[in-house]
Amino acid sequence: MSEISSVLKTLIAYLKRPDLYPELRRKIIKNTLQRRNAFKGKEKTNSWAASKAISQKEAISKLFGLDMDSFRSTYAEVLKNSEQKQKECPIKMGGAGALELIYYACEFAKAKNVVETGVAYGWSSLAALLSLEKRKGTLYSSDMPYLAQDGDRYVGCIVPENLKPHWKLFRFADKESLPKIFADSPVFDVVHYDSDKSYNGRFWAYNELYKHLKTGGIFISDDIGDNSAYQDFCEQNNLKTTVVEYEGKYIGIFVK
Template identity: 45%
Template sequence: MKITGKIPTVKFSEKFKDLIEEQQKLIESIPNRMGGQGNLEIIYQLAEYVRATRAIETGVSYGWSSLTLLLSLNEREGSQLVSTDLPYFSEHSESYVGCVVPDRLKSIWTILPYADREALIDALKILPQIDLCHYDSDKFYQGKMWAYPLLWQALKPGGIFIADDIDDDFAFRDFCEEIDRPPWIVETPFTNDIKYVGILVK
């Protein structure tokens, strides 16, 4: 697999430093604990690289990856992000889903708040062809192997496929073998753990 063209040089964490710090304070004030951030730098740089205008993500939580994608897509006219997110079972958590996304970015964002088996089908009806997808929802092997092919099929040639937490099982490896496409694997360091992100270019 080969990535060509100009790679953005401005770091996401530097470009949006004030906004990130402001939204991090918001998260710290929330009593409910949900999912983490993911690799925001990777998501932003790849969205910028392909100049994405149509994107689908699975899994929202506080909305860090949504915010990251929207900050990139918002620079291009006619952009749209569709996100799927299974509601959390803890009390009042639904009110915090996507809470880090400011109102000014929500006009190009659609959240489908139900399980991937239904929501992803609807997302692909809204955006049948996409420039980029970010998978971070169903953590089970069977769920990934169901969703990955649907997202891959919707990607335009040259589009970017990003999968979080690929070290949890062999789903990403098996999918890469199934489509006969070598991936990029990126190590993402966290405070207490090290996780891996898988990237494919169609």
């Protein structure tokens, strides 16, 4: 798809969804007046993250005192079926991240309520749900679909049917989804951020998610090397964070 036809497809898809008009207005501002916002402080944060990064396995052991090795064998069948569903999906979205980190964060926190932003195929959702299911907990997810690809119906497509009763998916931009989610459940055991990658988008959501995270709860953010929003947020709030290097990217995680 050429860039112009992709922009046009996205615009038409937005116009068909009045509930996404506020996000369309924000996107226009972001892509015109705030273009540099996406990469603000990127260099500074990448050298900071590189200097303190550890592996996912080390982080799970250091923060939770748990060993992650049994995850892949315990859930081999579920993971295999989900990979097959991803292969069969006609649209392309972001793939799986550090699933063990999310799963063991939920295990450690004995999570009953988890909120995440950014679903795509649903890999992070699957990791949280596999733990939540054991305590009859609930995952609240916020996701704005890949509009250019008409992907609404495929969001979360790798999540097995038996886990869906534990899942509430809010199909709006975070600025609309999160207030609805917090109205439903005001306190969370684990929060996972993986949606709007802009500096301002992150900073706004980090503050909101932090306010609704219980003391002792776990905060995780993907792709913190995109800009310095995560580092600045931690420094402003005096938070001691662990940085995990995973497949060439950085994930931030701390216990509140």
